[in-house]
Amino acid sequence: MQIKTLKGKMLLGFAVMIIIIAGVTGWSIYNFKILSNAINDIMVENYRSIKASESMVESIERQDSALLLMLRSPEEKGQEIFRKNEKEFYTWLARAEDNITINGEGEILNKISDNYYKFISNFDRFYNAEEDERWNVYNQKLLPIFTQIKDDIRGLRELNRQAMLDAQQEANSRANQAIIYTLILALSVIIFSLIFALYLTKQILRPIKELEKGIKKVADRNFQQKVQVASENEIGVLADEFNEMISKLQEYEKINIKKLLIEKEKSEAVVNNLSGPLIVTDKDSKIVLINQAAKDLFSIEKDVIDEHFLEAIQSEKLFEYIKEPGEKEENTILVKKDGQEKHYKVSTNQVIDEEEGYQFTVTLLEDITRLKEIDNMKSEFVSTVSHEFRTPLTSMNMGLSMVINGDTGELNEEQQELLEAAYEDVERLTELVNDLLDLSKIESGRIEMEFDKTDINNLIEKTLEPFYRQAEEKDIELIFNKDEENIFAWADPGKISWVISNLVGNALRYADEGTIQIDTEVKGRRVLISVEDNGPGIPAEYQKKIFDKFVRAGNDKDEKSGTGLGLAIAKEIITAHNGRIWVESEEGEGSKFYFYIPRFGYQEEEK
Structure with missing residues (x-):
């Protein structure tokens, strides 16, 4: 019966290969079984006897050492060791007697048993003898028996070793025989498989090669070339489908080339315009x-x-x-x-x-040139207005202070309250003007940074000193964790101290209890500083905008929240240090502000 389908031909090939592999596998299992039995003869039967021999030698040598100990000292330690190893010796002797597999092994074990009985009997005589007579008993009785027992045990071990060698030679002979038979069978299988595979491959590949020639012509964009395959199997069906695809490609090519040219022209026009x-x-x-x-x-x-x-x-x-x-x-x-x-x-x-x-x-x-110019004009305007406000505000502050202190006459209670409220407003306005002037100077580059090698841990400790009392009044624990004893940064100490004071001051302002933690850490060529609190937190939509001017987070609109410029000034200071400042926060779980500045010695690399 002729097999026409490609699937049938491949299944036939697989079936033949499976039968061959099964035959080779069965033959190999048979040989491995024989070798396994041979190895079992070598390892299992004789290993126990050799192990028992070594253990008996070890026990009787320890008994001999115990005898020598008793000769030197009258303590009972030697007898205890002797009796303990007596039990061990009899245990291993019994195991050897249970594993007799070689001719002559039983006679040697009987001899060992008799001599060991004499050895134990003479020990009793040795133990009951006076101290001066023990040496005679040991040298004349115990030592010769001890030597004879060791020689007999060595003979037992040599007998088992020789048996193992004989079994090994037999196993090697069987292994060599199995290898020869397996090689002959494997060579026969390989030759047959190659002949069969070549035949089957030729039958399968003939139509595929014809299809391949046609596909290469199509790959060269010759869509006019149809594939001719004289085959009734799956390859023939594939060739028919491929020819159908070529016909459709001829149609698609005409349409798609035109569309691609139009889209390309559109894209170039958009980009250039x-x-x-x-x-x-x-x-x-x-x-x-x-x-x-x-x-x-x-x-x-x-x-x-x-x-x-x-x-x-x-x-x-x-x-x-x-x-x-x-x-x-x-x-x-x-x-x-x-x-x-x-x-x-x-x-x-x-x-x-x-x-x-x-x-x-x-x-x-x-x-954004125009936006930059407008921003500069705004900054200059704010700077000018703030500067003009400073003088009258200072006069107002001094005048109100004198009146409140009674320098111009005594005030009643209502007048005192009104003037104190006005004085607080003037103080707040003065603070706003000063912050605006500082921010304007930093943005315009008119403020000078005094960079120097700065001990960050020492700087933070000094900065935190005035805050401990405020924290204690609010039942807040202020914690400073040092990553290392000495961390040096390239920074303006005064400006960095201002940033830390602002962050800690904000944390104290909004936290009512809990802890405020300041951490320092070396991160490669940078020094990372963080201030963490467990206050109300910052809404997600404000976490990026909070560093802009006059931005306050969420419901932070009351008077205690300051001017809204502190974080903007902090950002400009850190940026001037070639650093970065950011915040991580969740509402109701507190906030953690981070900023990094260059380590000392890495400032040029940071630039």
Whole structure:
């Protein structure tokens, strides 16, 4: 009967191979069984006797040592050791007698048993003899018997060892015989399998090769070539389906080429008409797309597609933003063009493919020069107004203070209350003006930072001293944990102390009980400092905005919450240190503020 289907031919091949493998497996199991019995003869039957022999030698040697101990000392320790090992000797002797498997083994064991009985009998004579006579009994009676017993045990062990060698030789002979038979059978099976496999492969591959030739022509975009396979099995069916697919591809190709050209033209038109510069780079930082606005901004006149970013655009800062998107809170760059300075906000987006991973990065630059100018004008206005407010506020503060203190005459109770309320408002307004002036100086770069090698642990301890009393009054435990004894940072001690004071002061202001914990930790080239409390916490929607000017979290609108500038000033100070500040918080479970600054010795690397 002729087998036409590919499935039938493969099943026939598998069936033949299974039968062959089953035969080889049965033959191997038979040989392994024989070898296993031979090895069992070697290991099991004689091992027990050898083990018993070694244990008897060990026991009688310990008894001999006990005799020598008794010769030197009249203590009962020697007798105890002797009797203990007597039991051990009889135990192993009994095991040896139960495992007699070799001719002559029984006679040796009987001889050992008789001599050991004499040895024990003479021990009683030795034990009851006077101290001076013990040496005679030991040398004339016990020692010769001891030596004879050891020789007999060695003979027993040699007899079993020789039996093991004989059994091993027999096992080796059987193993060699099994190897020869197995090799002959395996060679026969391999030769037969190769012949059968070649025949079966030829029958299967003939139509496949014909199909392969047709597929290669189609791969070269020759959709006019049909595949001709003279076969009635699955390969023939596949060839018919493939020919049908080619017919459909001819139709799809005509439609898709036109659509692709239209979409490509649309994409290029959209990119080139974007008002902002756009750059697309691949995972090797090579430019794959750039619009005309980006070329104009960076004065690019040649074709830079497939060039490395830094070869085409000399901006390392922009390259850092592209390589590490999202690492910094504010991605902005300054570009000088035609004698003018322009500020751009950098937005980067990595395109990720679910199967192949990272593909490319799209970078869009937004011109924020006008916003920067407006922000600078606002800062200058605030600075000017705050400066103008300072003088009259100082006069008001001094005047109200004199009146309240009674320097201008005695006040009644109602007048005292009104003036004290006015004095508190002037104090609050003065604090706001001072914060605005400090923030304006930091933002404009007019405030000078006095960087120096700073002992962070010492700085924090001094900063916390005035807060311990406030914490004690509110039943709050103020804890400072040091990661190391000496942690040095490159910082302005006064400014960092101000930041820590602000964070601890805020924690004391909002926490009513519990603990406030300050931690320091070395993180590579940075020093990480954190302030944690168990206060009311900060809502999630405010955790990023809380460092902006005049922002207060949630219901934090009462008078005790300060000016709303403290965290904004802290952020500017930390940014001036080339550091970063952030908060982690959950409502009802407290807040934890973090900031890091460069370690001493790493400040240049941080820059």
